[in-house]
Amino acid sequence: MADKAGPDKDGYFGEYGGQYVPETLMAPLAELTRAYDKARKRRAFQRELQTLLADYAGRPTPLYHAKRLSAELGGAQIYLKREDLLHTGAHKLNNALGQALLARGMGKARVIAETGAGQHGVATATAAALLGLECTVYMGEEDMRRQRPNVHRMRLLGAEVAAVDSGSRTLKDAINEALRDWVTHVRHTHYILGSVLGPEPYPRMVRDFHLVIGQEATRQLKRLTGRRWPDLAIACVGGGSNALGLFSAFSARPEVRLIGVEAGGTGTGLGQHAARFQGGRLGVLHGTRTYVLQDDEGQIATTHSVSAGLDYPAIGPELALLHDLGRVEYTTASDAEAVAAFHTLARGEGILPALESAHALAEAFRRAPNLAPDRLILVNLSGRGDKDLESVREYDLATATAAEAEEE
């Protein structure tokens, strides 16, 4: 992780990564790589970003000891990295601000983004408003329906939200459409990709902008507990940006167990979940070589998750390598488990988590009771749940109706 472990000069993490894009995008990717590598070493760029992260976005975000819930579960102590308290309600702003500054530096007047849950879209719309950039966000129609509040937020921030009605009308299709826009308007547009996905340099650049999550958390843990390293670090994994932001801080600490939680959806059949390590295999999607959920003949599978942000058939290349190395253990939380965890945190601690983050919480709640009370579990609470009120209500209603039907 971080600089040492990759990627190599061709953008590969082991056998994952690369630049699988149409020729038209190769020169712009080279331009972006040069601009990023220059910017990240420039003090002025870093200083401007740090200032925005502190004064505008609200960093550092707190680390919170969920005492009551930990006691109730009767095991390990659960600490929540409160990225849900970052401006715009999720960790996504770290990256959106970084890339928007970069776009301005490259002289691009327009930015585009894809969004699933809407958090990256809101973050990009926010950064664009802040820096005076034109902004278009691509979002699947299905996601626009289930994340309606975020659609409204993006529009209020001055962004155009373009509905995507192709394919499964979710995140995957939004990325397709964003790539088509980029290939068409490449000369004056920068594509702010929102996860550790896509062609080099995106996987490492997006990771780097999120490293602050883990760096803060280790400092805060030391202050709160006297210990710098948790026993477990847990994050949900869609593309993997919040997971790498947290996990990278522990790359040199093999004693910290890293656990990535994928969306288990409603079942184990292809199309019922978004668990790339439970049925995915080597493929190429959206510019990168990685684990991909697909059929035997290389057509990309549709996925399902109650959380729009995890509903995606591929995973970031670095996380694919960390899987093969055994450094990150992967598990799944089903829709039902995630919604249950949502309720548990809401009632137990007074925090409404994003349904994405609720997947990580579900795993923490599963593990905590089996660990001694002096053990520490660090969970990345990557986003807040305001956007999910309708999804949770719908889910609970459908479950209650199904249960009633069963009784009769």
Added chain:
Amino acid sequence: MNRIDEAFARCASEKRAAFVAFIMAGDPDLTTTLVLIEALLEGGADVIELGVPFSDPIADGPVNQRSAVRALTSGTRLAGVLDLVARARRRWQVPIVLFSYFNPILAQGVGEFAARAAASGVDGVLCLDLPPEEAVPEFVDALAAEQLAPIFLLAPTSTKSRIRRVDELAQGFVYYVSRTGVTGDRAELAPELIRETKALRRRLHHPLAVGFGISTPDQVAAVGAVADGVVVGSALVRLIEEHGGAAAGPLATAVRELSEPLRQKKKGWFRR
């Protein structure tokens, strides 16, 4: 000399650009595609580009996207496309180039794919999302082992060093994307296209075909005057969308009308 080289050499000897026709295999179904290939040949196509349908075609505009959906819905997969090529090959000697995304090929295994494609009578393969950086060495070597031509794209954003690289690696011809963007017909050609095509053609040792957004006889005439080949895709795919199983007649007529300017243009044909 393979079939692609022969076709471009023959057109050059007739002092004209080759007409390259693109359709998606399996739209509306594979049996019909065989009939449609015959229609393309009747109309005067010199090279056939067959699309392999893919679920996530990031370089394609709406017309080709819908075509891929119809092909996938009819059950068309890469294996079926290769069977179709084998059937076409028993009847015709026209060069056939596959136009695909990489994932279906990777799923089959690059070596296995190349062997099967060659056995079916495919002449060249263009992978839209496989630039030279990713095609070397595995893909290019696998094609070379089966004497298949790797076809690469160049775009208005391609730098001089990329142009050289592609010219070194390519066989058959080089495919120039007429403007930044996805496939699909447009009302007007990019204003700088003719100048750029001329300049690019001088740099290349391979024939240069130009595509993406060429859809009218006037556009074919303009591009055909300065290139070795003109690719028309979405305009033909649109006819298949409109006429479905009955598209053969309209398709043959369209190809005849679209390729006619190339046959008339002999005098003005741009020499390298």
